[in-house]
Amino acid sequence: MTVGVKYCGGCNAEYERVRAVERIKSEASGHTFKPYKDGGVFDKVIVIVGCGKACAKVGERHEVVYIGSEADATSAIAMLKSTEG
């Protein structure tokens, strides 16, 4: 799958967002990760939000997975690995 990665701005991050993404990329390496862009084509988009406000927005047509903690990152890894070909 092609997975878009979208970060919130990070003004109130409650965990290390970049580290969480690096972990997802490394542990679900069977997928292709690309920076999210409006209008881009992705099978899934993971939105990395620093806090519960989850203010980052992506286009409505995408299948979105929100990551708001290290635990969410672990769940996302499991989900992505289960869909690896």
Place this chain on the structure above:
Amino acid sequence: MGVMTRAQYIESLEKLNMKVYMFGELVDKPTEHPIIVPSMNSLAMTYALAEKAEHQDLMLAKSTLNGETINRFNYLHQSSEDLIKKIKMQRLLGQKTGACFQRCVGMDAANAMFNTTFEMDEKHGTDYHEKFTKYWRYIQQKDYTVDGAMTDPKGDRSLPPTKQIDPDMYLRIVERRDDGIVVRGAKMHQTGMVNSHEVLVMPTIAMREEDKDYAVSFAVPSDANGILMIYGRQSCDTRKMEDNADVDLGNCKFGGHEVVVIFDDVFVPNERIFMNGETEFAGMLVERFAGYHRSSYGGCKVGVGDVLIGAAALAAEYNGVPKASHIKDKLIEMVHLNETLYSCGIACSAEGSKTKAGNYIIDMLLANICKQNVTRFPYEIARLAEDIAGGLMVTMPSDKDFKDEKLGKYLEKYLKGADGVPVEHRQRILRLIENISLGTAAVGYRTESMHGAGSPQAQRIMISRQSNMDMKKALAKNIAGIIELTQ
């Protein structure tokens, strides 16, 4: 270009031929001067964060002028959501630098200029809006930093510009030519001017009909002929000149600066003049710029507050008292005050509205409430930080003593705090608290909080004007059952 990298930004500054004076001497290379470099690093952070995917949601925006992706600091806000993102971006920058990052003034000036010129043209049939839009498209495309210059020296504050003994106490037009104007005067407290490519000048007060030569707005490069800058001193500034300066600075990477800018008969071409004698719009421009800028303080100072609160919490840990109830309560109070400021910044943005020109403006009453609180709360937050830190933050010997062969062992022994905490960590965090509360960064965190974007009384005047007291009185009469007979 649209978005410059940090390296490109610094390279672009190096190409400027600015006349910067410090300690009575012309600074040879401002981008390499140890007193100036920390402030350049702070401003450069506005470029560096724009390069990072994890911050681009706040740092970048799509220009409505050229369709390109640009730095949000050069953006014309198109919604309340944009205004909120501006506040969040400013908080982020304060968190990353622990200092004033200087780029807000130009952003706030541009947004005020964009909508004020529109309304000037609507009334006078002038073409200022078109000229300003063309100019700002250029700024966005180059990703330049623009210094917004408002505050005149003002001389005798009881007298208007034309009644001053020295007519140059407010910046003015001294010559009108076919191809432009020549201006003379000075602008005080210019934050970040040495790190800026351009300067956007505005009048400092509402003007009367006789003040036509003072109702002037324009933009010129910061190294234009006739411009010179005299660098402002900061408490503890020469610590940066010491050999291997690091620990004793508290914040060795970042800082801010202000300069006195002299305009010694500077020529401004017609295409860069955005107000030329329209006295009735000087007040509107001042109020709108001030409004935008007063809201900005609900972001930037909060970010620096985050750093100071974190430093105070660490000082408590290093002193071995993180669980003391009064310490916990003081930290809670600091967070409460800091988040109250943030609430004000968010509130005046959420209540923003569309101007005739199309860009969004903050709620003016709430922006002034925001800044009024900023004139007070950082002082209390700094007081609580000093309380938690203890007296050592101002009595601690120099780092050179800690590293001295003879003295170091004594300092390592007697300045030890909680077990497992290196003495140097204690040194560093206490110096950081010193830096923000009474060192170089206190210029930005304390006195700028008091006077920047207008002194407290300026906000109280605006609060009075915006308070809608007649409605409040009518509400009271209604509840109290007061019925007045009309004749």
